[in-house]
Amino acid sequence: MPEASPSSEEQDARHAAKMRKKQAARDTILASKTREQGLLIVHTGKGKGKTSAALGMVVRAIGHGMKVGVVQFVKGAMHTGEKAVFEAFPQQVTFQPMGQGFTWNTQDRSADIAAARTAWEEVKRLIADPDIAMVVADELNIVLRYDYLPLDEVLAVLTARPEMKHVIVTGRNAPEALIEAADLVTEMTLVKHPFRAGVKAQPGIEF
Amino acid sequence: MPEASPSSEEQDARHAAKMRKKQAARDTILASKTREQGLLIVHTGKGKGKTSAALGMVVRAIGHGMKVGVVQFVKGAMHTGEKAVFEAFPQQVTFQPMGQGFTWNTQDRSADIAAARTAWEEVKRLIADPDIAMVVADELNIVLRYDYLPLDEVLAVLTARPEMKHVIVTGRNAPEALIEAADLVTEMTLVKHPFRAGVKAQPGIEF
Numbered sequence: 001m002p003e004a005s006p007s008s009e010e011q012d013a014r015h016a017a018k019m020r021k022k023q024a025a026r027d028t029i030l031a032s033k034t035r036e037q038g039l040l041i042v043h044t045g046k047g048k049g050k051t052s053a054a055l056g057m058v059v060r061a062i063g064h065g066m067k068v069g070v071v072q073f074v075k076g077a078m079h080t081g082e083k084a085v086f087e088a089f090p091q092q093v094t095f096q097p098m099g100q101g102f103t104w105n106t107q108d109r110s111a112d113i114a115a116a117r118t119a120w121e122e123v124k125r126l127i128a129d130p131d132i133a134m135v136v137a138d139e140l141n142i143v144l145r146y147d148y149l150p151l152d153e154v155l156a157v158l159t160a161r162p163e164m165k166h167v168i169v170t171g172r173n174a175p176e177a178l179i180e181a182a183d184l185v186t187e188m189t190l191v192k193h194p195f196r197a198g199v200k201a202q203p204g205i206e207f
Numbered sequence: 208m209p210e211a212s213p214s215s216e217e218q219d220a221r222h223a224a225k226m227r228k229k230q231a232a233r234d235t236i237l238a239s240k241t242r243e244q245g246l247l248i249v250h251t252g253k254g255k256g257k258t259s260a261a262l263g264m265v266v267r268a269i270g271h272g273m274k275v276g277v278v279q280f281v282k283g284a285m286h287t288g289e290k291a292v293f294e295a296f297p298q299q300v301t302f303q304p305m306g307q308g309f310t311w312n313t314q315d316r317s318a319d320i321a322a323a324r325t326a327w328e329e330v331k332r333l334i335a336d337p338d339i340a341m342v343v344a345d346e347l348n349i350v351l352r353y354d355y356l357p358l359d360e361v362l363a364v365l366t367a368r369p370e371m372k373h374v375i376v377t378g379r380n381a382p383e384a385l386i387e388a389a390d391l392v393t394e395m396t397l398v399k400h401p402f403r404a405g406v407k408a409q410p411g412i413e414f
């Protein structure tokens with residue numbers, strides 16, 4: 001005779017026991033995490049979602065009443081959907097699309113360097129401002145990749161930030177030294193992209 | 208005599224030429240992308256940013272005047288910062304934290320399955336609603352992983368969605384068949400996590 005398959009009640013009981021064990025393990029881990037500190041967060045990789053994930057964290061921070069500063073290093077020339085939303089929270093978000101657009105649009109290295117410097121000075125100001133809880137330096141990695149800003153200077157400012165300040169740096173090709181200095185690093189890996197199938201960039205998704 | 212290093216003007220000219228070439232290549236690529244279509248997007252992987260990146264896309268969509276429906280499958284019991292922000296756009300966002308919390312909190316498989324079903328029915332309703340441009344099924348992958356919903360049924364609904372409807376599915380361990388069916392798949396890879404250094408989950412970052 002074949003073995004009887006477990007009843008639904010048995011399945012449920014087994015599941016409950018397994019989940020109790022998982023929860024106990026999780027509680028133990030959480031109990032050991034007691035420190036709060038400002039995090040240096042890096043979103044890098046060739047996949048999508050680097051800027052989107054930073055924007056999602058901005059939304060969360062706004063929801064918790066925190067003040068946030070967003071500086072976009074290379075997207076200033078593009079229309080962005082997020083701007084309209086952040087403008088609904090003028091007391092909480094400063095949003096500075098200071099870049100002059102992607103570098104292959106300007107074709108002017110000196111102007112790009114000057115724009116990067118202006119954006120970086122704004123990031124420094126936001127990091128120093130005690131009212132600001134979170135600073136997003138969007139696409140800063142691109143600027144570093146082109147050597148538009150001295151990496152040493154950027155690292156010195158980021159690592160010497162006030163203790164409770166969160167800073168999120170996005171862009172592909174994050175420098176190794178930045179990854180080394182960061183607390184939380186996520187690499188967005190491209191698994192599949194609709195561009196390959198002839199689909200164009202669309203509002204709500206890419207911008 | 209050593210070779211003279213290029214002047215700043217020469218560097219700029221070389222850079223401009225290189226960037227012109229890049230832009231031309233990019234223009235050619237963009238010209239071939241003419242199709243608009245609703246995308247099935249998957250954010251998976253063990254790294255952070257899966258839900259955050261979906262929220263960032265919601266923000267963009269709101270900024271473009273689109274209507275969005277967000278259904279959270281397993282986070283209903285948690286306080287979320289994003290809720291407060293989306294409530295500022297009641298005409299554009301429906302936000303449904305329908306899940307009963309992570310499964311290791313409930314320890315009740317039958318209740319979890321019922322909650323998953325309720326959330327899924329809401330996703331189906333949003334996909335069928337012609338006013339809704341984007342639907343987020345947050346942590347649906349977790350529910351599929353536990354077999355709380357039949358994968359076949361979920362795939363059938365997602366692939367038969369209206370042509371211009373964007374659907375974003377998040378959660379680690381996305382089923383292979385879902386990745387196969389998707390248009391845009393990003394894997395968030397964990398490079399470094401502050402939990403390892405004893406830092407606890409913090410508002411604005413994790414919730």
